[in-house]
Amino acid sequence: MSTRWERIARETVGADYARVYDQRFRAMAARGADIHGEATFVARLLAPPARVLDAGCGTGRVAVRLAELGYDVVGVDVDASMLDVARAGAPELDWRLADLSAFDLGERFDVVLVAGNTIPLLEPGTLLDACERLGRHLAPGGVVVCGFGLDAAHLPAGCPPTALSDLDAAFGALGLDATARYSSWDGAAFDATDGYAITLYAEPAASGLRGSDLP
Numbered sequence: 001m002s003t004r005w006e007r008i009a010r011e012t013v014g015a016d017y018a019r020v021y022d023q024r025f026r027a028m029a030a031r032g033a034d035i036h037g038e039a040t041f042v043a044r045l046l047a048p049p050a051r052v053l054d055a056g057c058g059t060g061r062v063a064v065r066l067a068e069l070g071y072d073v074v075g076v077d078v079d080a081s082m083l084d085v086a087r088a089g090a091p092e093l094d095w096r097l098a099d100l101s102a103f104d105l106g107e108r109f110d111v112v113l114v115a116g117n118t119i120p121l122l123e124p125g126t127l128l129d130a131c132e133r134l135g136r137h138l139a140p141g142g143v144v145v146c147g148f149g150l151d152a153a154h155l156p157a158g159c160p161p162t163a164l165s166d167l168d169a170a171f172g173a174l175g176l177d178a179t180a181r182y183s184s185w186d187g188a189a190f191d192a193t194d195g196y197a198i199t200l201y202a203e204p205a206a207s208g209l210r211g212s213d214l215p
């Protein structure tokens, strides 16, 4: 099955896109860049050991860091070539090949993390199904964390933006409210002109995981 991510990545990078994607982050880290903003964000929400689902885990950058921090993490992705790189780098971790719009692991997680533009990279017309499936994997009192670009400058070439209002409505229909929104993984206050949004979705009465611990 060809996915939007595969089509865009092949067109812009080539057939070896998974390895190139992984190498790009490794090179950034070697230059001293912090490539672990998402994992640090999760660590501010909830201490390990907690169960984290890395939905659209790609080559495992975030899941591997979460495991290093002591989280019980499962990585899910629909792209076998991305998962091959993840498995090669961390064979001891739990990687699952599945489509977010149709998956059912039969497990629940304290944090369902959807990072790295996975939301706008979903296939057209699958946002509602994917949100329903993501919500289904959330433990009582847990939180869904979605981070993605809002404009062309923060999205892969040719990836159409997803409106935050559509995402809010999709999770809202499941009884999950947008409880906090930021512009960056270090917790900067949300400003739509920044072109990036990280939103927390939780049950209205859920305690603790509403983003209040973030700066």
Ligand SMILES: C[S@@+](CC[C@H](N)C(=O)[O-])C[C@H]1O[C@@H](n2cnc3c(N)ncnc32)[C@H](O)[C@@H]1O
Pocket (backbone or CB within 6 Å): 003, 005, 006, 055, 056, 057, 058, 059, 060, 061, 062, 076, 077, 078, 079, 082, 098, 099, 100, 101, 115, 116, 117, 118, 121, 122, 123
């Ligand atoms: C830009 S990569 C980000 C990978 C990782 N989250 C990161 O931040 O490094 C987007 C990932 O979302 C995955 N993805 C897109 N649609 C998906 C779907 N329906 N089910 C599972 N994974 C999906 C792609 O295969 C790709 O690995």
